[in-house]
Amino acid sequence: MVFLSTVINGLSLGSIYAVIALGYTMVYGIAKMLNFAHGDIIMVGAYICFYMMGLFGLPPLVAVLISMVGCTVLGIVIERLAYKPLRSAPSLDVLITAIGVSYFLENSALLLFGANPKTFTSVVSMGPIVIGGLTIKATALVSIVVNIVIAVALTLFTQRGKMGKAMRAVSEDKGAAQLMGIDVNKTISLTFAIGSGLAAVAGVLLCSSYPTLYYMTGSMPGIKAFIAAVIGGIGSIPGAFLGGLILGVIEMLARTYISTKFADAIVFGVLIVVLLVRPAGLLGKQINEKV
Numbered sequence: 378m379v380f381l382s383t384v385i386n387g388l389s390l391g392s393i394y395a396v397i398a399l400g401y402t403m404v405y406g407i408a409k410m411l412n413f414a415h416g417d418i419i420m421v422g423a424y425i426c427f428y429m430m431g432l433f434g435l436p437p438l439v440a441v442l443i444s445m446v447g448c449t450v451l452g453i454v455i456e457r458l459a460y461k462p463l464r465s466a467p468s469l470d471v472l473i474t475a476i477g478v479s480y481f482l483e484n485s486a487l488l489l490f491g492a493n494p495k496t497f498t499s500v501v502s503m504g505p506i507v508i509g510g511l512t513i514k515a516t517a518l519v520s521i522v523v524n525i526v527i528a529v530a531l532t533l534f535t536q537r538g539k540m541g542k543a544m545r546a547v548s549e550d551k552g553a554a555q556l557m558g559i560d561v562n563k564t565i566s567l568t569f570a571i572g573s574g575l576a577a578v579a580g581v582l583l584c585s586s587y588p589t590l591y592y593m594t595g596s597m598p599g600i601k602a603f604i605a606a607v608i609g610g611i612g613s614i615p616g617a618f619l620g621g622l623i624l625g626v627i628e629m630l631a632r633t634y635i636s637t638k639f640a641d642a643i644v645f646g647v648l649i650v651v652l653l654v655r656p657a658g659l660l661g662k663q664i665n666e667k668v
Contacts, residue, residue, distance in 0.1 A: 378510050378511055379633070381511060382511060382512070382513075383629050383630055383633045383634075384626055384629070384630075385511075385513055385517055386514075386517060386629050387622075387625045387626035387627070387628065387629030387630060388517070388521055388622055388625060388626060389514070389516070389517035389518075389520045389521055389586060389625070390520075390586070390625035390628060390629060391605075391621045391622035391623065391624055391625020391626055391628075392520040392521045392523070392524035392525075392582075392621065392622065392625065393520055393524075393579055393582050393583050393586065393598065393621075393625070394598065394601055394602045394605045394620075394621035394624055394625050395524050395528065395602075395605060395617055395618050395620070395621025395622060395625075396523070396524055396527055396575055396578055396579040396582065396621070397415065397416070397419060397575070397576065397579045397598060397599060397602030397605075397621075398602040398603070398605040398606040398609070398617035398618075398620060398621045399527060399528065399531060399572075399575055399614060399617045399618070400412075400415050400571075400572030400573065400575045400576050400579075400602075401415055401572070401602060401603055401606045401611065401617070402606045402609075402611050402612055402613060402614060402616065402617040403531070403544075403568050403571060403572050403614070404568055404569060404572050405606070405611050405612055406544075406548050406611075406612035406613075407544050407547055407548050407564065407565060407568040408460070408565045408568060408569075409468075409548075410460065410468070410471045410472075410475070411471075411472060411475060411603070412460075412475055412569075412572070413472070413475040413476055413478075413479050413599070413603075414455060414475055414476075414478035414479040414482060415572065415573075415576055415599055415602075416479070416595040416596055416597075416598060416599015416600065416602070416603075417478075417479050417482035417483055417486075417595050417596070417599070418448050418451060418452060418455075418482070418573050418576040418577070418580075418595070419576045419577075419579050419580035419583065419594065419595035419598065419599060420482070420483075420486060420580060420590075420592065420593070420594045420595035420596075421447070421448060421451060421482060421486070421577075421580070421595075422444045422445070422447070422448040422576055422577030422578070422579075422580035422581060423444075423497065423577075423580035423581060423583065423584045423590050423594060423595075424486065424490060424590065425440075425443060425444040425447045425448070425577070426440045426441055426443075426444040426500070426577070426580070426581050426584075427495060427497055427498075427584070427590055429443050429444065430498060430500075431498070437500035437501075437502070438500075440500070441500060441577070441578070441581050444577040444580070444581060445574045445577040445578060446574075447577070448573045448574055448576055448577035448580075449570045449571075449573050449574040449577075451573060452569040452570050452572060452573025452574070452576075453566055453569060453570050453573075455478055455569070455573075456565065456566055456569040457566070459474050459475075459477075459478050460474065460475075460569075461562065461565075483592055483593060483596070484592075486592035487592045490591075490592060492591065492592065493591070494589045494590060494591040495589075495590045495591065496588055496589065496590075497584035497585065497588040497589065497590045498588070499516055499584075499585040499586075499588060500581055500585050501515045501516045501519050501585055503515035506518065514586075516582070516585050516586045517586070519582070519585075520582045520586065523578065523582065524618070524621070524622075527575065527578070528614060528615070528617075528618040531571075531614050532614050532615070535614065540564070540567060543559045543564050544564055544567070544568060546559055547559060547561055547564045547565065548612070576595075579598075579602075580594070580595060583595075583598055597641075601624060601628075601644060602621065604620075604624060604644060604645070604647075604648045605617065605620035605621040605623070605624040605625075606620055606621075607620070607648060607651070607652070607658055608620040608623060608624060608647065608648060608651045608658055608659060609621070609623075609658050609659055609660055609661070610657055610658030610659055610660040610661025611658060611661065612661065613658070613660045613661055615660050616658055616659060616660035616661055619659060619660060620658070620659065623659075624644060624647070627643065627644065627647055628640050628641075628643070628644050631643040631644070
């Protein structure tokens with residue numbers, strides 16, 4: 378029972394990583410840039426939901442929707458102000474800018490909300506589900522279901538939706554897509570909007586499962602979600618989904634059977650092994666460039 382409970386908790390944690398990783402992988406797949414501020418948007422989304430429920434007494438679902446809208450707007454603003462002027466800049470410039478935006482969001486949260494952690498009230502009001510001798514938290518089931526729904530919806534959107542096809546075209550060749558009448562800037566902004574909205578959902582799920590909220594809440598989960606995206610194959614939606622689940626299960630098994638102190642080291646070790654064996658990730662495509 379301990380093993381089964383650990384795996385379920387791992388799938389729950391992995392589902393949160395996967396939702397965050399989906400935001401990473403969409404932005405990288407379309408804009409070919411790593412938005413390292415993505416983890417801090419998670420924190421902003423959790424704070425918005427926290428204050429919507431605490432100060433204004435709004436129902437959890439309404440608070441989550443407002444959080445998603447707030448983070449979506451934030452994502453668009455960040456893209457317009459910080460990343461759009463660097464569209465043709467070297468990747469290193471964009472990376473440094475992303476790190477700068479990340480620190481800006483963290484320190485802004487520190488000034489606005491203070492350094493003291495806050496206790497987050499879970500948006501899932503259901504009690505645990507008991508099956509035989511196995512107790513499953515409702516938040517774990519909700520996290521897994523939400524992850525599956527989001528992954529399926531994004532897959533259908535990119536495969537069949539008009540804007541989804543435009544995103545795939547921009548991902549393949551921005552110049553050719555523009556010649557075909559696709560608004561590249563609008564498509565990239567939409568990608569940031571979707572990714573940031575997903576970050577809000579991930580932030581709420583994360584703080585519902587682990588109810589401590591402070592200005593660095595999204596930092597380590599953001600890094601681990603990036604690892605999940607790389608393991609699955611960054612740029613691949615199924616890869617982000619699979620990578621998140623695998624990473625969550627590995628981390629929980631490590632915490633339960635090895636050591637909580639070395640769990641993070643094991644997670645980073647898995648990344649190194651995957652990059653050595655399959656640099657493109659489990660579901661990533663190996664691209665051969667002609668010289």
